[in-house]
Amino acid sequence: MAKLIVLTVLSLFLFSCNNSECQTQQEKSSENQAAACPAPEPEPEPVPEPLPDEGEEVPHEALIFDAKVDLFNFERLDEDKVLKAIEIIKTVIATKEFRDQVIGYTYQGKKTFVDNKGFSNQQIYQMLLDGKEDLRPEIDHEMDLELELYYSWTSTVGYTTANSLRIFMNTKFFDNYSPAQVAGNVFHEWIHKLGFTHDSSYSVSRDSSVPYAIGYIMRDLGRKYE
Numbered sequence: 001m002a003k004l005i006v007l008t009v010l011s012l013f014l015f016s017c018n019n020s021e022c023q024t025q026q027e028k029s030s031e032n033q034a035a036a037c038p039a040p041e042p043e044p045e046p047v048p049e050p051l052p053d054e055g056e057e058v059p060h061e062a063l064i065f066d067a068k069v070d071l072f073n074f075e076r077l078d079e080d081k082v083l084k085a086i087e088i089i090k091t092v093i094a095t096k097e098f099r100d101q102v103i104g105y106t107y108q109g110k111k112t113f114v115d116n117k118g119f120s121n122q123q124i125y126q127m128l129l130d131g132k133e134d135l136r137p138e139i140d141h142e143m144d145l146e147l148e149l150y151y152s153w154t155s156t157v158g159y160t161t162a163n164s165l166r167i168f169m170n171t172k173f174f175d176n177y178s179p180a181q182v183a184g185n186v187f188h189e190w191i192h193k194l195g196f197t198h199d200s201s202y203s204v205s206r207d208s209s210v211p212y213a214i215g216y217i218m219r220d221l222g223r224k225y226e
């Protein structure tokens with residue numbers, strides 16, 4: 001009988017011990033989260049984590065990802081090049097390499113992008129596949145694009161503004177770019193449409209911002225499909 005009581009007391013002790021340990025861990029992790037993710041403005045909607053399937057096939061959305069493109073100020077050959085670039089984007093998105101490079105992206109030894117608005121690499125990958133632009137906020141697995149060519153002697157390759165879907169591309173660069181480079185540039189600008197930004201002046205960390213880093217991934221993988 002005494003043995004039973006001892007066991008009961010012991011198991012109660014173990015239970016409460018586990019419980020408090022769990023609580024402490026929870027507290028710790030919510031503290032970490034608060035420190036790592038300062039409240040962004042506006043607060044992003046929670047993005048559901050897709051099922052982890054590293055090494056498996058890419059998600060179905062990656063295979064059906066599409067683009068709806070309106071072109072302004074494009075001549076025939078420009079049009080051929082930009083449509084080739086769009087095909088490259090669709091082809092690259094459907095690859096495991098693209099998924100693995102986005103999800104596995106590291107900055108200073110950590111799996112993260114710079115200026116990630118508190119989103120994990122996995123969440124950012126899913127946001128790309130969702131195609132939910134700030135100005136076209138439905139999940140349609142599609143890039144909604146308005147592209148316009150313009151000429152400027154400056155070093156600006158392209159730009160866009162937050163209140164318009166239109167992406168402006170400088171012919172000074174566009175004319176000399178390969179289709180894969182155009183793909184990288186279009187994708188960079190489109191990522192701004194998902195709400196991601198970067199420093200306006202050059203820095204090493206800027207290259208690891210969501211638009212730059214993923215634009216480069218797109219360009220480099222795209223070279224295979226030119």
Ligand SMILES: [Zn+2]
Nearest residue numbers: 188192198211
């Ligand atoms: Zn940019």
